Amino acid sequence: MTAPGAHRQxxxxxxxxxxxxxxxxxxxxxxxxxxxxAEHAAASRLIVDLEGVTQxxxxxxxxxxxxxxxxxxxxxxxxxxxxxxLVSDIELALGTPEQxxxxxxxxxxxxxxxxxLTKVASxxxxxxxxxxxxxxxxxxxxxxxxxxxxxxxxxxALMGADAVGIVGLLAALLGMILAFEATRQLGDLxxxxxxxxxxxxxxxxxxxPLMCAVVVIARNGAAIASELASMRAxxxxxxxxxxGIDPVxxxxxxxxxxxxxTTPMLTIMAMAIxxxxxxxxxxxxxxxxxxxxxxxxxxxxxxxxxVFGLSKSLVFATTTSLSAAAVGxxxxxxxxxxxxxxxxxxxxxxxxxxVCDALFTFFSGVSHGR
Amino acid sequence: MADELGIVQLHALRLGYSPSxxxxxxxxxxxxRGDVVAILGSSGEGKTTLLQAMLGLIxxxxxxxxxxxxxxxxxxxxxxSQLFARIGVVFQHNALFxxxxxxxxxxxxxxQTSQLRKEVVRELVSLRLRSVGLPGFESRRPDQLSGGQRxxxxxxxxxxxxxxxxFCDEPTAGLDPxxxxxxxxxxxxxxxxxxxxxxxxxxxxxxxxxxxxxxxIVGGGEIHVDAPLDALRxxxxxxxxxxxxxxxxxRAVS
Numbered sequence: 001m002t003a004p005g006a007h008r009q010x011x012x013x014x015x016x017x018x019x020x021x022x023x024x025x026x027x028x029x030x031x032x033x034x035x036x037x038a039e040h041a042a043a044s045r046l047i048v049d050l051e052g053v054t055q056x057x058x059x060x061x062x063x064x065x066x067x068x069x070x071x072x073x074x075x076x077x078x079x080x081x082x083x084x085x086l087v088s089d090i091e092l093a094l095g096t097p098e099q100x101x102x103x104x105x106x107x108x109x110x111x112x113x114x115x116x117l118t119k120v121a122s123x124x125x126x127x128x129x130x131x132x133x134x135x136x137x138x139x140x141x142x143x144x145x146x147x148x149x150x151x152x153x154x155x156x157a158l159m160g161a162d163a164v165g166i167v168g169l170l171a172a173l174l175g176m177i178l179a180f181e182a183t184r185q186l187g188d189l190x191x192x193x194x195x196x197x198x199x200x201x202x203x204x205x206x207x208x209p210l211m212c213a214v215v216v217i218a219r220n221g222a223a224i225a226s227e228l229a230s231m232r233a234x235x236x237x238x239x240x241x242x243x244g245i246d247p248v249x250x251x252x253x254x255x256x257x258x259x260x261x262t263t264p265m266l267t268i269m270a271m272a273i274x275x276x277x278x279x280x281x282x283x284x285x286x287x288x289x290x291x292x293x294x295x296x297x298x299x300x301x302x303x304x305x306x307v308f309g310l311s312k313s314l315v316f317a318t319t320t321s322l323s324a325a326a327v328g329x330x331x332x333x334x335x336x337x338x339x340x341x342x343x344x345x346x347x348x349x350x351x352x353x354x355v356c357d358a359l360f361t362f363f364s365g366v367s368h369g370r
Numbered sequence: 371m372a373d374e375l376g377i378v379q380l381h382a383l384r385l386g387y388s389p390s391x392x393x394x395x396x397x398x399x400x401x402x403r404g405d406v407v408a409i410l411g412s413s414g415e416g417k418t419t420l421l422q423a424m425l426g427l428i429x430x431x432x433x434x435x436x437x438x439x440x441x442x443x444x445x446x447x448x449x450x451s452q453l454f455a456r457i458g459v460v461f462q463h464n465a466l467f468x469x470x471x472x473x474x475x476x477x478x479x480x481x482q483t484s485q486l487r488k489e490v491v492r493e494l495v496s497l498r499l500r501s502v503g504l505p506g507f508e509s510r511r512p513d514q515l516s517g518g519q520r521x522x523x524x525x526x527x528x529x530x531x532x533x534x535x536x537f538c539d540e541p542t543a544g545l546d547p548x549x550x551x552x553x554x555x556x557x558x559x560x561x562x563x564x565x566x567x568x569x570x571x572x573x574x575x576x577x578x579x580x581x582x583x584x585x586x587i588v589g590g591g592e593i594h595v596d597a598p599l600d601a602l603r604x605x606x607x608x609x610x611x612x613x614x615x616x617x618x619x620x621r622a623v624s
Binding site for chain 2: 025026029030033037057058059061062063065066067069070093096098099100101333334335336337
């Protein structure tokens with residue numbers, strides 16, 4: 001491919017000639033680059049001799065140009081000789097400014113600013129979604145919105161019926177775990193009879209709504225965000241707008257209503273199955289009487305606790321559906337944007353879940369204190 | 371000698387979804403180095419299926435596909451990767467990665483399938499973008515480009531490593547006549563610069579007229595016509611006349 005460069009002194013400048021010959025392509029590209037840009041080269045005038053080249057592929061041409069740029073930066077003078085077409089192509093490329101397409105990572109202050117702006121935009125999108133969904137819900141309540149019935153039925157089946165198995169299984173396990181732990185802790189104090197109180201209150205006020213909400217976020221929040229983000233990427237959302245159809249009414253409202261309808265039902269089911277699991281453990285392992293369990297449970301848990309638990313599940317369903325819809329409808333258009341929207345929806349859903357739960361606990365504590 | 375055999379060879383190929391749903395049957399085709407082949411056919415006749423089979427994207431029900439003298443069925447993962455580094459493909463919908471910049475879309479081909487130095491890749495990206503008329507577009511994202519510009523980027527990516535064969539699926543589809551005309555010129559220029567064999571699915575008669583040397587027409591579940599373009603100018607076959615339209619001389623009225 002190439003002969004060793006011939007060095008000779010010419011006036012005050014050293015001259016180096018690097019001859020190339022034959023067909024030069026991708027296989028020779030790295031060698032060409034190395035030969036021209038060699039660190040040890042000390043010439044101030046470099047002649048790249050392409051006279052003997054019969055064929056020059058574009059990859060080899062890029063290697064010559066990239067290496068010549070290195071020599072030019074070192075202060076060498078480059079002269080290219082060979083067939084007119086080849087020489088002019090390379091000279092043209094050398095005359096074009098070098099492009100560096102690798103993006104520098106943002107600086108700290110820039111990153112903080114960008115992060116803050118993203119969070120503010122996300123919060124604004126969530127508030128806007130809450131406002132437009134509430135408006136759509138009101139229009140639906142006054143029968144000014146025609147919901148696609150198949151969509152409502154489909155979403156209720158998907159979000160409710162299809163989740164019965166996993167919610168039931170997790171609730172039974174949760175009830176058993178709570179009963180085991182309560183038996184262990186209270187048994188040491190000789191207060192095993194209080195197991196139904198502890199299990200009943202914690203399941204109905206806290207764990208059943210919380211566990212259901214986590215399942216709902218993982219299953220339905222992620223699904224809503226990814227579906228809406230895919231629709232946005234596929235211009236289906238734009239298509240609805242151009243047809244004069246509000247995407248919030250047509251896409252978000254059926255999903256949000258389905259989730260708001262099904263989540264409390266799943267929570268009631270989780271409460272019941274959780275209690276059954278707890279009863280099983282209490283009878284078999286704590287050796288409590290079923291009648292005693294029932295008596296203590298009815299004594300400890302009243303209707304207010306049930307309403308408290310169900311109110312939580314309603315709020316969780318609302319925040320999950322709205323945050324997922326806001327994230328999905330404000331996502332970008334690439335495949336990775338859809339993935340990012342799904343992840344973001346789950347993280348945001350769990351964040352809002354914990355914040356809302358903390359607020360519930362705080363306000364119920366305050367009112368209880370009064 | 372090897373090249374006389376054809377660098378894309380299809381032997382007794384049967385393509386379809388299942389033995390009862392055959393799309394194309396008895397496909398025998400040999401494409402020689404330097405051929406510019408236009409594949410035509412009505413919608414649903416199996417043009418894209420044929421192209422997918424040539425690229426090994428779908429397995430034939432029976433028969434053999436040989437690309438650059440290697441049977442696709444006999445290749446292991448590494449051999450397949452080496453073989454496919456020698457071909458370029460322009461997909462109908464461009465298949466650009468929208469979360470990468472234009473430059474990254476091009477550079478990934480070189481980084482993943484060759485050992486080229488970073489400096490050479492960077493220069494090659496700029497060179498390819500200049501050759502498709504998009505200098506300085508390195509840091510743009512595909513979703514910031516027009517349809518014609520995206521198609522040019524797809525071409526730049528396909529020819530990144532001087533491919534020996536360039537496959538194109540409807541390269542001018544969905545573009546306005548002016549942009550399609552410019553792209554046809556670009557394909558013509560790139561084709562002559564690369565000296566590559568080209569296989570393209572297209573209904574663009576101007577493009578066929580400008581660069582195709584051979585026409586393959588798919589119809590009735592088989593290769594209906596496989597002939598040099600010039601041989602078809604006087605054809606009386608209704609399918610040929612229907613697809614090639616104004617390329618064909620009007621029939622004399624007896």
